[in-house]
Amino acid sequence: xxxxxPLDVLSTTKVxxxxxxxxxxxxxxxxVPRGRITGLIGPNGAGKSTLFNAVSGxxxxxxxxVHCGAQDISGWxxxxxxxxxxxxxFQETRIFKRLTILxxxxxGSMGSGLSGVKARKAAGDALELLGVSxxxxxxxxxxxxxxxxxxxxxxxxxxxxxxxxxxxxxAGLDDDETAALSGTIVAIRDALGxxxxxxxxxxxxxxxxxxxxxxxxxxxTIAVGSPEQIRTNPSVIEAYFGREHS
Amino acid sequence: xxxxxxxxxxxxxxxGLLAVPIIIVTFLISLTNDVSLIQRCTTALILMVMxxxxxxxxGNSGVVSFGSVAxxxxxxxxxxxxxxxxxxxxxxxxxxxNFLNWLWSFTVPVPLGILISVAFTAVIALLVGIPLVRLxxxxxxxxxxxxxxxxxxxxxxxxxxxxxxxTMVGVPKETTLWWALGAVVLVIAIAALYQVTRRGRRLIAxxxxxxAAMSIGISIPIERLWGWVASCSIAGLGGALYGHYIxxxxxxxxxxxxxxxxxxxxxIGGLGSLTGAVVGVIVVQVLAELLRTVETQxxxxxxxxxxxxxxxxxxxxxxxxxxxxxxxGITGGREITSWVRRRKGNVAQGAx
Numbered sequence: 001x002x003x004x005x006p007l008d009v010l011s012t013t014k015v016x017x018x019x020x021x022x023x024x025x026x027x028x029x030x031x032v033p034r035g036r037i038t039g040l041i042g043p044n045g046a047g048k049s050t051l052f053n054a055v056s057g058x059x060x061x062x063x064x065x066v067h068c069g070a071q072d073i074s075g076w077x078x079x080x081x082x083x084x085x086x087x088x089x090f091q092e093t094r095i096f097k098r099l100t101i102l103x104x105x106x107x108g109s110m111g112s113g114l115s116g117v118k119a120r121k122a123a124g125d126a127l128e129l130l131g132v133s134x135x136x137x138x139x140x141x142x143x144x145x146x147x148x149x150x151x152x153x154x155x156x157x158x159x160x161x162x163x164x165x166x167x168x169x170x171a172g173l174d175d176d177e178t179a180a181l182s183g184t185i186v187a188i189r190d191a192l193g194x195x196x197x198x199x200x201x202x203x204x205x206x207x208x209x210x211x212x213x214x215x216x217x218x219x220x221t222i223a224v225g226s227p228e229q230i231r232t233n234p235s236v237i238e239a240y241f242g243r244e245h246s
Numbered sequence: 247x248x249x250x251x252x253x254x255x256x257x258x259x260x261x262g263l264l265a266v267p268i269i270i271v272t273f274l275i276s277l278t279n280d281v282s283l284i285q286r287c288t289t290a291l292i293l294m295v296m297x298x299x300x301x302x303x304x305g306n307s308g309v310v311s312f313g314s315v316a317x318x319x320x321x322x323x324x325x326x327x328x329x330x331x332x333x334x335x336x337x338x339x340x341x342x343x344n345f346l347n348w349l350w351s352f353t354v355p356v357p358l359g360i361l362i363s364v365a366f367t368a369v370i371a372l373l374v375g376i377p378l379v380r381l382x383x384x385x386x387x388x389x390x391x392x393x394x395x396x397x398x399x400x401x402x403x404x405x406x407x408x409x410x411x412x413t414m415v416g417v418p419k420e421t422t423l424w425w426a427l428g429a430v431v432l433v434i435a436i437a438a439l440y441q442v443t444r445r446g447r448r449l450i451a452x453x454x455x456x457x458a459a460m461s462i463g464i465s466i467p468i469e470r471l472w473g474w475v476a477s478c479s480i481a482g483l484g485g486a487l488y489g490h491y492i493x494x495x496x497x498x499x500x501x502x503x504x505x506x507x508x509x510x511x512x513x514i515g516g517l518g519s520l521t522g523a524v525v526g527v528i529v530v531q532v533l534a535e536l537l538r539t540v541e542t543q544x545x546x547x548x549x550x551x552x553x554x555x556x557x558x559x560x561x562x563x564x565x566x567x568x569x570x571x572x573x574x575g576i577t578g579g580r581e582i583t584s585w586v587r588r589r590k591g592n593v594a595q596g597a598x
Contacts, residue, residue, distance in 0.1 A: 056461065058457065058460075077460070078457075078460040078461060079460045079463055079464060079465045079466070082460065082461055082462055082463035083463040087461065087462060087463070088461050089461075090457070090458065090461070094455045094457060094458035094461075095455075095458070096450075096451055096454040096455060096458065097454065098454060098518075098579075099447075099450070099451075099454065103447065106447075107447060107448065107451050107459075107462060107464070108462045110444040110447070110448065116444075119444075155458075155462060156461070156462065159462050159463060
């Protein structure tokens with residue numbers, strides 16, 4: 001896992017996203033290698049969500065490029081990016097509420113173009129992995145938030161992505177659920193061998209499972225490093241922990 | 247993993263629970279030998295084909311289309327042009343443009359005429375659909391309404407081919423109660439199959455949450471285009487059957503009023519479910535017949551109310567009440583299979 005070929009990296013190069021002059025993301029270089037879990041953190045308004053949306057095609061880039069392996073995906077539509085194997089989840093889960101949990105997850109595997117039997121198997125595996133297979137036949141509208149969130153991740157996992165972008169997967173979960181989720185994210189990475197980019201406010205999750213952490217503030221990168229390096233980085237403490245814990 | 251009901255059994259349950267009662271009732275009606283009742287039943291079945299057609303696109307995508315009647319009109323005129331006996335054509339269409347003269351040389355049997363007109367409708371739907379499916383909400387409504395107006399104007403003004411404001415005559419009158427029933431069963435089977443299999447379910451996903459659908463690789467324009475072409479083709483089938491049922495018609499037959507009537511049936515039944523499309527047609531048609539009877543002769547203790555327009559007014563009132571009290575329609579946008587599932591546990595799982 002030490003040497004990762006550049007073909008197996010999701011990377012941004014000097015990505016900028018400006019909204020009417022506001023530099024939401026400003027020249028950010030980010031690397032997410034396959035097979036590893038990369039954390040993206042920063043205080044509120046740091047630009048994490050905008051970068052996340054830009055990488056997944058939901059927000060247009062003002063400048064810079066995004067590469068998925070050797071493929072330049074700058075300016076691609078969200079659909080095309082997902083079909084290539086870069087799949088995201090949403091903080092607000094965006095589950096299809098009038099469909100059952102199984103139908104939701106099957107749409108993940110069918111949307112990515114898998115054929116009948118394979119799609120069904122991928123959906124079943126994803127439900128098992130996320131521990132929600134007992135809810136298969138429940139309408140998504142009727143399940144608890146924690147299960148809804150897991151189903152949302154299962155839907156993305158069922159697409160068998162090369163890169164999985166998780167947007168605040170622990171939001172609204174209690175401590176036990178959050179701890180279980182950390183283990184699940186590692187299990188997903190191990191099962192799929194995919195690269196995971198994790199945006200999360202809960203530092204216990206970030207420091208427990210990320211191999212590398214990328215810290216943003218005011219749209220710019222302020223630090224990149226291992227959890228140990230980030231924990232002791234003065235500018236991170238100043239910008240992030242300093243502000244939050246003062 | 248708790249096993250879920252297979253796609254085929256879901257299809258069979260949904261199509262069967264909707265089609266079997268219709269087949270039984272139609273059969274019973276045919277036994278009455280009441281000509282007027284059989285006529286009304288035939289009309290209702292043809293309308294059901296058109297409403298199911300609208301459901302396939304609007305119900306599954308959540309995008310309202312005002313254009314389905316335009317495709318019914320295109321198919322009705324196309325089928326008429328190729329099934330009117332060749333010997334009648336020179337007198338009916340004396341000014342037929344040269345490039346369409348080949349139409350004079352042949353006549354096809356009505357079933358083939360209907361098939362060809364449905365195929366032609368599908369081609370037009372594909373061409374028109376490519377730009378239209380990129381629109382959503384109000385823009386899609388206006389775009390499809392504009393298409394209806396364009397087709398109306400062309401059919402009204404292109405007198406040499408469509409006979410303009412004079413009606414199309416000489417059209418073989420061959421649609422029977424059984425043809426209409428066969429068409430309804432066929433389109434229920436197709437519409438149910440579509441929404442339990444991946445194509446339809448992807449379109450339903452775009453209706454439920456477009457961003458989430460995109461995030462798992464579902465292309466909104468492509469899925470809408472499939473649904474649109476299927477929907478317009480079914481509307482075409484309804485239109486062609488209608489043309490061969492009433493035998494004399496003009497552009498006014500396929501009016502904006504008919505468009506709103508069809509949309510009203512779908513909304514009253516419940517936009518978003520095939521069951522809603524079927525229930526909407528039955529409820530509105532039965533009510534309309536009762537009201538018409540009150541208008542003309544009264545029913546039982548209800549005396550005749552001699553008020554022309556009563557039917558339309560009361561129907562409009564009911565539509566308003568449904569929209570206020572139950573915006574999701576009588577079925578609430580759910581399928582008949584979901585009620586069966588609730589009653590019988592996991593016997594049948596409904597497509598949503």
